[in-house]
Amino acid sequence: MTTTAGTEIAGTEIAGTEAAGAEAAETESQFDGILAEANRRWEALTAGDAPWVRVGTGLAGEAAGGFETLAAARAALDAQGVKANVSEVGTLGLCFAEPLLDVQTPGGPRVFYQNVTPEMAERIVAEHVGGGNPVAEYALGYLGEREAGPEGIAHLDDHPMRALETRIALRNAGHIDPSDIYQYIANGGYAALNKALTAMTQDDTLNEVRSSGLRGRGGAAFPAGVKWGFLAGNPDPDKYILCNCEEGDPGAFNDRGILESDPATVVEGITIAGYACRANRGYIFIRHGHNQPIDRTRAVIAQAYELGLLGENILGSGFSFDVEVALTGDSYVSGEETALMEAIEGKRSMPRFRPPFPAQVGVFGQPSNINNVKTLAYVPEIIARGGQWFADIGTPADRDNGINGSSGTAILCLSGAITYPGLVEVPLGMTLRQVLFDMAGGAPNGKRMKLLQTGGPLGGVLSASDENLDLVLDFDVFRMAGAILGSGGIIVADEDTCAVDLTRNLIAFCQYESCGKCFPCRMGMSHLLEILERISRLEGTEEDLTLMRSVGENMQAGSLCGHGQLGFNPVSSALRYFGDEFEAHIREKRHTGDCPEQVFSPRLTRR
Amino acid sequence: MDNATKKLITDAVGNQPQSTVTVLSSLLAVEDAIGYIPKEAVEAVAQRMAATVNDVWAVATFYPNFRFDPPTEHRIEVCWGPSCHVMGATGVIAAAQDALQLSDEGDTPDGKATLRYNTCLGACSHAPVMAIDHHLAGPVTPDSARARIAASLSAGGRH
Numbered sequence: 001m002t003t004t005a006g007t008e009i010a011g012t013e014i015a016g017t018e019a020a021g022a023e024a025a026e027t028e029s030q031f032d033g034i035l036a037e038a039n040r041r042w043e044a045l046t047a048g049d050a051p052w053v054r055v056g057t058g059l060a061g062e063a064a065g066g067f068e069t070l071a072a073a074r075a076a077l078d079a080q081g082v083k084a085n086v087s088e089v090g091t092l093g094l095c096f097a098e099p100l101l102d103v104q105t106p107g108g109p110r111v112f113y114q115n116v117t118p119e120m121a122e123r124i125v126a127e128h129v130g131g132g133n134p135v136a137e138y139a140l141g142y143l144g145e146r147e148a149g150p151e152g153i154a155h156l157d158d159h160p161m162r163a164l165e166t167r168i169a170l171r172n173a174g175h176i177d178p179s180d181i182y183q184y185i186a187n188g189g190y191a192a193l194n195k196a197l198t199a200m201t202q203d204d205t206l207n208e209v210r211s212s213g214l215r216g217r218g219g220a221a222f223p224a225g226v227k228w229g230f231l232a233g234n235p236d237p238d239k240y241i242l243c244n245c246e247e248g249d250p251g252a253f254n255d256r257g258i259l260e261s262d263p264a265t266v267v268e269g270i271t272i273a274g275y276a277c278r279a280n281r282g283y284i285f286i287r288h289g290h291n292q293p294i295d296r297t298r299a300v301i302a303q304a305y306e307l308g309l310l311g312e313n314i315l316g317s318g319f320s321f322d323v324e325v326a327l328t329g330d331s332y333v334s335g336e337e338t339a340l341m342e343a344i345e346g347k348r349s350m351p352r353f354r355p356p357f358p359a360q361v362g363v364f365g366q367p368s369n370i371n372n373v374k375t376l377a378y379v380p381e382i383i384a385r386g387g388q389w390f391a392d393i394g395t396p397a398d399r400d401n402g403i404n405g406s407s408g409t410a411i412l413c414l415s416g417a418i419t420y421p422g423l424v425e426v427p428l429g430m431t432l433r434q435v436l437f438d439m440a441g442g443a444p445n446g447k448r449m450k451l452l453q454t455g456g457p458l459g460g461v462l463s464a465s466d467e468n469l470d471l472v473l474d475f476d477v478f479r480m481a482g483a484i485l486g487s488g489g490i491i492v493a494d495e496d497t498c499a500v501d502l503t504r505n506l507i508a509f510c511q512y513e514s515c516g517k518c519f520p521c522r523m524g525m526s527h528l529l530e531i532l533e534r535i536s537r538l539e540g541t542e543e544d545l546t547l548m549r550s551v552g553e554n555m556q557a558g559s560l561c562g563h564g565q566l567g568f569n570p571v572s573s574a575l576r577y578f579g580d581e582f583e584a585h586i587r588e589k590r591h592t593g594d595c596p597e598q599v600f601s602p603r604l605t606r607r
Numbered sequence: 608m609d610n611a612t613k614k615l616i617t618d619a620v621g622n623q624p625q626s627t628v629t630v631l632s633s634l635l636a637v638e639d640a641i642g643y644i645p646k647e648a649v650e651a652v653a654q655r656m657a658a659t660v661n662d663v664w665a666v667a668t669f670y671p672n673f674r675f676d677p678p679t680e681h682r683i684e685v686c687w688g689p690s691c692h693v694m695g696a697t698g699v700i701a702a703a704q705d706a707l708q709l710s711d712e713g714d715t716p717d718g719k720a721t722l723r724y725n726t727c728l729g730a731c732s733h734a735p736v737m738a739i740d741h742h743l744a745g746p747v748t749p750d751s752a753r754a755r756i757a758a759s760l761s762a763g764g765r766h
Contacts, residue, residue: 059730095733098732250689291741330671346656347631415731421731421734596697602712604671606668
């Protein structure tokens with residue numbers, strides 16, 4: 001919540017209001033009143049007489065000390081008697097710069113400060129918030145008119161991590177208070193739902209998503225419009241839209257990043273999906289313990305109910321839709337669509353047999369449709385700007401070569417041995433090299449980038465060869481290269497990392513997270529891990545490679561869900577790109593990187 | 608079990624704010640309230656959900672976030688997911704074990720702290736990451752992990 005000297009005020013930004021109003025102006029609707037109030041609050045916040053201080057307190061901000069910085073800024077404002085509005089925001093994506101604190105003085109540019117310690121916050125409050133003089137030596141950049149920039153500070157959009165971005169799902173991330181739905185609305189939010197409900201039929205809405213070419217961002221990249229069509233065609237009156245934020249993939253934090261930075265776009269997206277599919281209930285599914293995404297999503301859901309944007313007869317349209325947050329315990333497999341339904345029902349999250357498919361028999365036995373957070377986050381902009389606008393971003397189809405076209409953007413999480421770790425949104429069609437080198441600065445400390453782990457542990461590894469770095473971001477191009485673009489996590493490893501050791505770590509993860517339902521996966525993962533530990537200790541034999549392949553084939557053939565079916569990917573991809581390192585371990589009894597002295601792989605058998 | 612704890616359990620199970628109440632949501636509510644799942648809670652959840660005690664145990668034992676005896680004062684979690692692994696989590700885990708005089712995850716002999724491995728704490732850009740009493744920190748080094756653990760142990764009770 002945004003506070004002014006202890007009292008809550010709500011406000012919002014100016015930048016992207018273009019979509020708002022256009023449709024609503026025709027009919028004096030319920031939405032006009034909400035929008036007017038949102039704009040009034042936003043004006044008060046941005047064009048009032050007090051500066052606005054925003055501090056990043058998402059998960060990355062928290063890890064870097066964002067809450068300490070926030071507390072120090074508040075204490076300094078009080079101690080120095082400086083009046084200002086203070087907001088917590090999510091992530092701007094520039095995680096390397098956290099804790100990020102920014103100051104917008106009335107009418108002035110917005111100046112971002114990086115790696116702000118409590119001591120730095122005190123000085124920024126004194127000199128910039130109170131005195132009006134930006135502290136150039138702490139600044140990362142500014143946003144605002146280029147001619148009017150403060151001296152000695154670069155424009156933030158000139159930073160390589162931002163220069164090549166196209167922001168759709170992340171359009172508000174780091175800019176608005178994620179717990180304040182009015183700030184979302186003042187920035188164009190809910191114009192799309194209002195447009196759908198007042199000017200479009202349910203079929204129009206579905207067709208707009210179809211024409212956008214939007215493909216599911218959870219990993220399988222299935223066309224969202226086609227999937228929605230399965231549910232829309234089911235005449236049952238009690239149908240569910242499920243939003244999957246069970247983001248267990250290590251290295252992927254974009255779903256949580258969206259929910260902790262701009263949950264309202266997902267709530268609006270799931271409501272539009274409900275309208276298009278003639279569904280009546282929605283669940284947003286998050287892992288217990290990830291407090292920022294959970295609390296902020298719950299806050300905007302409650303506000304949406306208060307404003308008549310959820311519940312009975314939304315905006316007077318006659319359409320009714322309910323949304324709530326459902327929590328799961330620690331279980332990677334609960335991100336699998338049928339296991340997710342088991343978890344929502346409160347059971348052990350193990351996958352179900354298919355058929356029946358979720359569009360026929362889903363959660364609580366009712367027809368259901370599961371979408372990833374990112375998929376739903378795009379929906380409001382697709383409806384507001386039209387499907388064709390989204391389809392024009394990304395890569396075209398080339399069906400003769402197995403390329404179906406990937407429209408829109410990729411929301412990538414960069415972590416590991418990379419100069420600028422963070423969250424970026426770039427148009428599909430860019431190359432890995434542009435993202436990893438032009439934007440993120442390559443591996444730090446002059447090291448050679450060696451391998452990439454993409455799409456979660458089951459996605460396996462890619463060598464950072466010239467050929468692979470030239471891969472364009474496209475779901476089918478990645479699939480054909482033997483990797484998964486999937487959820488968008490890219491973990492970078494430099495020359496110090498041993499491919500065998502990382503493979504062992506990935507399989508240890510897969511062993512730990514096997515739900516235990518299918519024995520080829522449950523036992524297979526344990527066997528693979530035993531063999532990889534043996535190889536890591538330089539005790540492996542030639543037969544171990546054959547044995548691993550045999551176990552992998554059984555897992556693929558005998559498992560209900562992707563965890564077992566794709567569970568051999570980490571090993572097969574590592575053998576494909578780094579077979580020589582396995583041979584060095586087995587034949588020459590030699591390590592091929594900084595292998596930890598003690599092999600660490602915790603085990604778990606789910607009971 | 609004292610009456611105060613029993614009341615916390617009854618309230619947690621009975622006063623869930625969301626409209627979909629399940630065995631899992633009830634167990635998570637108990638965990639949030641008292642930090643563990645005693646057998647009285649299993650019985651309370653079974654009664655509330657019209658489920659058998661067996662059904663509730665089945666769910667509770669599936670998810671490794673639940674523990675079944677009272678929590679220690681401090682919960683120390685270290686991530687070992689691939690981002691953190693690549694950035695040196697193995698050394699951080701060794702340091703945490705050493706600082707807590709443990710050889711694996713679990714409770715310290717004096718019952719003051721618990722070490723837990725975590726497959727992803729969610730702040731991968733700050734790898735390697737640890738969490739002390741649910742507060743994230745990263746990137747950490749073996750030395751800074753040791754210092755953070757020592758500071759939390761000397762700060763006394765949780766929160």
